[in-house]
Amino acid sequence: MSKTATSKSPDKPRRKFSLGRFLMKTAVLCAGLGVAVALLVGLALALAWPNLPELHAMTDYRPRVPLRVYTADNVLIGEFGEERRNVLRIDEIPDVMKSAVLAAEDDNFYHHGGIDWRGVARAGLTNMLSMSKSQGASTITMQVARNFYLSSDKTYSRKFYELLLTFKIEANLTKDQILELYMNQIYLGHRSYGFAAAARTYFGKPLSEITTAEAAMLAGIPKAPSRINPIANLARATTRQHYVLNRMRQLGYITEAEYQTAMAQPIELRSMQGSRSGGYAVHGEYVAELARQLLFDIYQDDLYGRGLNVYTTVTSQEQEQAYRALRNGVLDYTRRSRYPGPEAQLDLPEGLEDNATAFDEFLDGVIEQYPDSDDLLTGVVLSASPTEIRVARNAAEIHTITDKKTLAIVARALSSTAKPEEQLRRGSVVHLHKNGDGWEVINMPAVQAAFVALSPDDGAIRAMVGGFDFDRGKFNRVTQAWRQPGSVFKPFIYAAALERGLTPGTQVSDQPFTLTAAQTGSRPWNPKNYGGGYEDMLTMRTGLYKSKNMVSIRILQAITPAYAQEYIARFGFDPARHPAVLPMALGAGAVTPLQLASAYSVFANGGYRVEPYLIQRVTDSEGKILMRANPAVAGDVQARVIDPRTAYVMDDLLRGVATSGTAARARAALHRNDVGGKTGTTNESHDAWFAGYTPHLTGIAWMGFDNPRSLGSRETGGGVAMPIWVSFMSQALKGKPESRLSKPDGLIFENGDIYFAEFPPGQSIASVGLPTPDTLGEFLMNLPTAEGEAIPIHADTNQPSMSNDELGQLLNRLERNN
Incomplete structure (x- = not known):
């Protein structure tokens, strides 16, 4: 038997690694990816590029630009818009x-x-x-x-x-x-x-x-x-x-x-x-807000994005001076008043000031809750005693007050017997004010004030401050506060009397009188002079110089309240706000400071009524003029409202008041002979006024509480309002030459007195005395009603804006350009 031989089949030869082939494949892959990416990018570009927005918004850039308000000398004072x-x-x-x-x-x-x-x-x-x-x-x-x-x-x-x-x-x-x-x-x-x-x-x-x-x-x-x-x-x-x-x-x-x-x-x-x-560099908040109100009725909400520029009539220097004068006047009054205690009492842990970060965070929260008011700065008391107060603004700013005069302002609050809510102690929230070289603790004023300056030449508002702090309330007391004018209203009664035959030399009884309830048919009326002093017979001139109430009442009784009510309308007053009763002689009606400024300008410019206006022009964002003021000016025949002789004599009388009367301190402070003016203080000192002017500048200052109450038994227009006026005028008139009204025809000057030609000496009214039995009936008819002798008209601090009629009066000189 033979063996069958088996043989192993030979191994297949291994393919050798080829770097070239690898690189080629990688390159093909990358190329494919690149083509794919390029195709995707190209597709994206083809789809996205046509959908990209046009660049008109950039090449023709027109953003929403706010409304801007400027002074007459191009200083920005306000912006309105989102x-x-x-x-x-x-x-x-x-x-x-x-x-x-x-x-x-x-x-x-x-x-x-x-x-x-x-x-x-x-x-x-x-x-x-x-x-x-x-x-x-x-x-x-x-x-x-x-x-x-x-x-x-x-x-x-x-x-x-x-x-x-x-x-x-x-x-x-x-x-x-x-x-x-x-x-x-x-x-x-x-x-x-x-x-x-x-x-x-x-x-x-x-x-x-x-x-x-x-x-x-x-x-x-x-x-x-x-x-x-x-x-x-x-x-x-x-x-x-x-x-x-x-x-x-x-x-x-x-x-x-x-x-x-x-x-x-x-x-x-x-x-x-x-x-x-x-x-802003200039405190024109009330001006800017009023300009916005005036234009809103025209442009509505479109006003805030069109980029309109509003150029007002106020000048930056005078506006800032008016602001400072008013603030200083209010603070001066506040220092004299009773310190009411701190703004709040906080728990300030001992040693907190040693941790600067934590202390600053604490103080930041306090200042946010109790904000500063311009130069009134919020701080927290670290320690307080009758001889020293330490107040912190932040960890790095701590002020120590030791001046006796300064501490006297808050002495009651430093007493150990002070009420807990009025006492200054660690944790008290207070306001600091830099007064000269040192600091003082002073409360946020409760009192208010207003100031307006007007050009008697054309009615342009040159300066306007409607309150102490715009951020604490936009209520503009210059245009919205209807207050009793008191004695600053008397010159308009005197002007009416001049055209009825009275002269500056007419003798008027200053004796008091009382009418019983049986005579009035309601309740007794017993008007008094300020201070309680009475004299026998005074000239009308002296009665105005001394601001005698009895003299003014008898003058009004002589010319009749009904005639006076009709006459004062020439100055721009609303007769409905001045009922035809005898207390009109004492300023028992109601006016606004702006209205009063316009009225006094009639005396300043020789008898012409010029309507106040605030807006000089309005332009679009490109500078094209859309609206421009076209005011009536003093000298226009159509603007004359009183006899030039009346204006001349009243100017003479009011300059006398500023020389020898209740306003004498105004002339003394300014060292000018062309200043006329009148003080005013209402019943129980609810309102304090000063109205004054030169031939080219009228100014009105007012002080009072929004909800009327007494400023104090010793506070008067000459004491609280006049200093505001003087402070403003001292800067506004600096370097300005004096001027006087021209003497008109038809006046007779004899023995230091002035007469109208139709009322020469011997034919003018020589005297005005006590009511006689023949005139008592008419006198009684002009007495106030049972509601009382004063007509209480309070400021409505909730009023959001001027009425349409009042807005229209300020806009009526502004014309659109076609």
């Missing part, structure tokens, strides 16, 4: 601001094509590692694209559209155009859009005046406008500011010396300076 914005051209933006923005946001802006590829790669890697989309690498162009057209959602689709739009913007706009759009459009917190608006919001100044330190702080805000703005969080904003300054130094935008100077500069925010009303 967005604060001030559009600037690129060449109007300071270099330091542009440098700060480039350092903070995109230092390679002028060299890339819209995308910073290194930044994109860095952000992409960071997002992959963190499995999120939290990191971005937005250039300025990308931010412009997003701000104009896209949302801020961090999605890949939105990012794709952003990239495409970025390329489109770069292809159609220059770099300067893109940067200009960014600088004007970016949101920077507190309703501020653009760096010009932010400069005013945070620092209260135009962008052209900011420092390097301030520019760096603004440039740091876009990263997180709500959290890194200096009002919301100064510490975070400062940290970001330091980063920007360091980048500016590294990039060579600023020198080492400039860097050190900027790092050392303290940041003074508008809010730190005590102003909560806009940070």
Whole structure:
């Protein structure tokens, strides 16, 4: 038997590894992927590019610009609109601001094509590692694209559209155009859009005046406008500011010396300076608000986005002087009044001030709850005794008060016997005021005041302050508060008497009288002179100089209240608010300060009634005039309302009041001979007035409580209102030459007296005495009704705006341009 042999089949040869083939396959694969990606990108571009928005919003940039209100000398005093914005051209933006923005946001802006590829790669890697989309690498162009057209959602689709739009913007706009759009459009917190608006919001100044330190702080805000703005969080904003300054130094935008100077500069925010009303250079809040009211009826809600510019008649210097004069007058009165105690009493733990951070947080909350009022700054008492008060504004600002005169203002509250709610002690919330070289504790005034200055030449309002603090209430007492005028109304009764044959030399009885209830048919009436003194017979001139009530009553009785009621309408008074009864002689009706200013201007300008007006012109955002005032002026025949002789004699009388009468301190303070004026104090000192003028400027000052109550038994118009008027006029009239009314025809001057030609000596009324039995019946008919001798008309502090009729009176000189 033979063996069968089996043999192993040979192995197949192994294919050797070929690097070339591998590379070829890889290349083919990559090429295929590249083609696929290119096709996908091309398809995406083909679908997305036609849907990209047009760039009209950028090439024809017209953002919603707020209504802006200016003084006559072009100083901004107010803005109204949802967005604060001030559009600037690129060449109007300071270099330091542009440098700060480039350092903070995109230092390679002028060299890339819209995308910073290194930044994109860095952000992409960071997002992959963190499995999120939290990191971005937005250039300025990308931010412009997003701000104009896209949302801020961090999605890949939105990012794709952003990239495409970025390329489109770069292809159609220059770099300067893109940067200009960014600088004007970016949101920077507190309703501020653009760096010009932010400069005013945070620092209260135009962008052209900011420092390097301030520019760096603004440039740091876009990263997180709500959290890194200096009002919301100064510490975070400062940290970001330091980063920007360091980048500016590294990039060579600023020198080492400039860097050190900027790092050392303290940041003074508008809010730190005590102003909560806009940070404007001039306090014209009441002016701006009234201008807004006047135009709202014309433009409605469209008023706030058209970029209208309103130029008012007030001048910046006079407006600011009026504001300061009123504030100082109110504070002077407040110092004389009883200190009511602190704003609040808080629990201030011992030693809290040793922890600066915790203490500052505590004080920030207090100031937010009890805000500053311009130069009245909120603070918390650390310790208080009859010889020393320590008050903190923040951990680094603690004021110690030891001056005896200053401590006397709050002496009652420092007594150990003071009521708990009135006592000053640790934790008391108070207001500080810088008075001269030192500080004082003073309460937030409860009293109010108003001041208005008017040009008698054409009625232009030169200055207007409607209250102590606009932020605590927009009620404008110049235009809305109807108050009893008291003795400032007497000149209008005297003017009516001149045209009925009385003269400045007419003798009038100053003796008191009482009418019984049986005589009046209601209740007794017993008018009195202020101070209780009486004389026998006085000339009408002397009666006005001394503001004698009995003289005024008898003059009104002589000419009849019905005639006087009709006559006063010539000055712009509403007869319905001045019932034809004898208390009209004492100013028992109702007027507004603006109405009174217009009325006194008739004496100042020689007998012409000029309607007050506030708006000089209105322009659109391009400067085209839409409306312009066309006021009647003194000298127009149609504007004459009283005999020029009456105006001349009344001017003579009122200048006498300012020389020898109750207003003598006004002339003495101003050292002028062309000043006329009259004080006024109503019953129980509810209202205190001073009305005064020169031939080219009329001013009215008022002080009182919104809910009428006594200012104090010793407080008068000469004591509280006149100082406001004098303070304003001392600056407004500085350097102005004196002037006088021209002497009109038809007057006779004899023995120091003045007569109308038709009422010469011997034919004019020589005297006015006590009522005789023949005139008693008429006299009784003119007595007040059973409701009382005064006509109580109180200020309505809830009134939101002027009535349509009153608005119309201020608008009636404003004409539209066709």
